[in-house]
Amino acid sequence: MSDYFVTGATGFIGRFLVRELLANREGTLYVLCRAGSLKRLDGLIAEWTAGGNEGRVVPVVGDLSAPGLGVDSAWIAEHAGTIGHFFHLAAIYDMTADDATNDAMNIDGTRNALVLAGALGAGTFHQVSSVAAAGDYKGVFTEDMFDEGQPLPSPYHRTKFESERIVREESPVPWRVYRPAIVVGDSQTGQMDKIDGPYYFFPLIKRLRDTLPGWIPLLGLDLRDTNVVPVDYVAKAMDHIGHAPGQDGQAFFLTNPDPQGAIEMINLFCRAARAPKFATPIDRRFSEAGPIKALPASLRPASLFAAAVHSKPATMVFDQTIGRLGIPSEVLGHVNFTAVFDSSKAQALLEGSGITVPPLESYAELLWNYWEENLDQTTAHDKKAHKSLKGKYVVITGASSGIGEVTAKKVAQAGGIPVLVARGVEKLEALQRTIEMRGGTAYVYPCDLSDYEAIDALTAKLSAELPRIDFVVNNAGRSIRRSVKLSLERFHDFERTMQLNYFGAIRLVMGLIPKMAETGGGHVVNLSSIAVLTKIPRFSAYAASKAALDSWSNVVGSELHGDGISFTTIRMPLVRTPMIAPTKMYEKFPTISPAQAGDIVIKALVEKPEAINTLSGQMGAAMHLAAPKTAHKVLNLAYNAFPDSAAARAHAESSDTAHSGSETSSQKEMVARLLKGLRWGR
Structure with missing residues (x-):
């Protein structure tokens, strides 16, 4: 039996992962926490251990920005050789964050975590990355691919790529990398704790519902697919794959193997809200087929739209229009993906476990209801x-x-x-x-x-x-x-x-x-x-x-x-x-x-x-x-x-x-x- 060290346990994915580890594994879970956040952590520990796991979650005071995460040297000496799994989840998962914040949390934080993992002699370092590491790669991106010269259009993309590179090149212990897609709330309860991904569009959907009859069709553009997974799937998959033998030195896409069209996703939430839905008179049968298919990928409508979204004039226009509805221009350009994420290895390891990605239509209403009742x-x-x-x-x-x-x-x-x-x-x-x-x-x-x-x-x-x-x-x-x-x-x-x-x-x-x-x-x-x-x-x-x-x-x-x-x-x-x-x-x-x-x-x-x-x-x-x-x-x-x-x-x-x-x-x-x-x- 070995113990666990978890950073970012109070974050959204971290809270669900801790639940899974407590339910399925033995040993003590040491969770990194700033001194000022101990009170909040105490409340979470009471919630996690209410079912009989008293004493299994222990806070460790530290700081993501400090060398070795600022953990006391005496604590490190006492626990060296006892940590079998080091899960590093603490990071910025926000495409609107600036360069300095992304660098400090995603790059420096990862280096500091690796130093601590090395000092503890951890069995495996588990890095939570993101599909953003694939940037704007065009085509199929497999789990074995990493540095393919892909464009990295934002600080978020760049630091996710760089932090994964640091783990690959500098980790003093065996490692595994997990690349979740856009993570939404729990598929069983709808629980979510922040506005991210499709949630940025919810206030607009609410306004449409409250001002227009639900039967009026709205004009939409069918450009590309998106990829959405619920947080409970991500946590369960990380726990299962993280304990599968012989998988060190591998990366795994925690994505939906059947991705949704971006407009299809939005319409599912419109249906849940009883709001008007978007029709796509020009869909991908026309925008990605026929003569258009012969064009270079960079000249196809989807690519031109993405390029326009990232341009400064378009950003200014978006900030003064949809930005007033709470939709950042950075998010608009990354709701859909240029890459197709091949999660074959992850799916093979999950086969027979009962861990699958539920279809979005089965829990979209739960996500909407939770947002409307708690996050609106x-x-x-x-x-x-x-x-x-x-x-x-x-x-x-x-x-x-x-x-x-x-x-x-x-x-x-x-x-x-x-x-x-x-x-x-x-x-x-x-x-x-x-x-x-x-x-x-x-x-x-x-x-x-x-x-x-x-x-x-x-x-x-x-x-x-x-x-x-x-x-x-x-x-x-x-x-x-x-x-x-x-x-x-x-x-x-x-x-x-x-x-x-x-x-x-x-x-x-x-x-x-x-x-x-x-x-x-x-x-x-x-x-x-x-x-x-x-x-x-x-x-x-x-x-x-x-x-x-x-x-x-x-x-x-x-x-x-x-x-x-x-x-x-x-x-x-x-x-x-x-x-x-x-x-x-x-x-x-x-x-x-x-x-x-x-x-x-x-x-x-x-x-x-x-x-x-x-x-x-x-x-x-x-x-x-x-x-x-x-x-x-x-x-x-x-x-x-x-x-x-x-x-x-x-x-x-x-x-x-x-x-x-x-x-x-x-x-x-x-x-x-x-x-x-x-x-x-x-």
């Missing part, structure tokens, strides 16, 4: 949001997941202080840690909001412990989809729904009114539902509870106006949260994401309107007002086309009261098309 900085850059929320205490119920969780993160982005309320204390504390790691402040107050005594205790505690309460977001709620015929013996469904959605919500607000009035007022945001306006069948319990909350707020708002306490009702459209996941019929209808719902809540907190409705909700309400009989006929068609929930049907079958419908898939499709745009639940 729209709220952080919103001056109005900062002015309205900075330093303000915002009580958010149902904060442990879905809309409440995203809203809390957005409030913290704007400088607000989210006060997190829900039943699950562990989830609330995890959200609190996330907010605090991002530089914010949050407080946790677990409470069962269906328990009146618990609500009274909560309001008393909030009033005593917080200096003031500026906002309350009533987000916690219960939804039941069950027809009245199947509810005749289940009156408790109506009682439970009303208890949480109405009585629990108003009891909370009533308990906080004295504190808000005492400290100058406050604003309450109630998350209602479009079902109140559209009156969709099977939601009688849910819609009634939300309608009661709407009416109460409208009346009380006038009474408390003089105390500076106001209300906003958001009649939210259908949101893709875990609450609607069991209802498969929703897959046929348009929905918004929790992050989009969170943006609506932020708007309500900042602008404080009396109500926020969607166009589809207003249309539904107008239809009921202008033609109530027609509205009921249309909704009865929907009622007969779609069944009750699985839980409702199971109960009905057991009590022999099942609804007998003759719905067909064609009826369902017809109703889905007819009612498209009526996003009625939350």
Whole structure:
């Protein structure tokens, strides 16, 4: 058994690699850390070792820029000969970084790491390089190729090439090199910690989604392929290949053997965002075939486009146009590749291990959702949001997941202080840690909001412990989809729904009114539902509870106006949260994401309107007002086309009261098309 030394363990790939090593290998993992980052590392160590690996991850204080990484000589003497694998991941993975930063981190850092590896007598030095080492090579670039005279168009490309050269020529111990492609988030969770690669385009995609109908095609150019791999694949492949016998002195491409077209990749994220997609009327059948194929590679459209992107005039234009959307010109020129990366050796070693590159379409939505809920900085850059929320205490119920969780993160982005309320204390504390790691402040107050005594205790505690309460977001709620015929013996469904959605919500607000009035007022945001306006069948319990909350707020708002306490009702459209996941019929209808719902809540907190409705909700309400009989006929068609929930049907079958419908898939499709745009639940 041998131990490990890891640099860059707190970085994105490093964190995933440490998990793999802990799960699959024995021995102690020594991880390099600056003295000022020990607190952050302690949090990661607690996360890594929560499953029973206590004591296996040990920090070693040092600095990438110091000779021998600045590790104490006594520590080196004590551990010499015990390190079997030295993984060097600490580096700059940023095409926008300048020469000095790239040189210090990628070149000098690699030399310093090699000195330490030599002093420790490490068994193998594992260098994490990049496909950028291939530069703008045109054609197939194999794992055995290295210095082929390829152009290196940026400091990033140059230093990745040079650091790999240093390992090849100067390593005092056996070495292996790994060249990942563009690394994106975890294919299982979407987790990512920085903006890089395709993520630079996400704000543009979001803006397109929020301003244009999804059916409008946009013009795109099909120039070349890109290559994207998820971080979990990279970490698993490095762990597996790093321990394969007889592979020292080799380089391995950790790339997708079936690369995606650049526009295809962008369209997958557009689809995940429900944004317009790009059409390519001139694709590679024309741009790389026929007479054009006879041209020298440097004169083909893809090469001319790349050359134009790198030119100074084009850079100036891009900086003043797409650069304002957060897309650096350096990134635009390197989304696609001139080289085709042959990963045959890596794939052969991984064969039979179960480690494969998943298709991007299988996890693109996870990547988008994680970015939108965690990395999107729209709220952080919103001056109005900062002015309205900075330093303000915002009580958010149902904060442990879905809309409440995203809203809390957005409030913290704007400088607000989210006060997190829900039943699950562990989830609330995890959200609190996330907010605090991002530089914010949050407080946790677990409470069962269906328990009146618990609500009274909560309001008393909030009033005593917080200096003031500026906002309350009533987000916690219960939804039941069950027809009245199947509810005749289940009156408790109506009682439970009303208890949480109405009585629990108003009891909370009533308990906080004295504190808000005492400290100058406050604003309450109630998350209602479009079902109140559209009156969709099977939601009688849910819609009634939300309608009661709407009416109460409208009346009380006038009474408390003089105390500076106001209300906003958001009649939210259908949101893709875990609450609607069991209802498969929703897959046929348009929905918004929790992050989009969170943006609506932020708007309500900042602008404080009396109500926020969607166009589809207003249309539904107008239809009921202008033609109530027609509205009921249309909704009865929907009622007969779609069944009750699985839980409702199971109960009905057991009590022999099942609804007998003759719905067909064609009826369902017809109703889905007819009612498209009526996003009625939350």
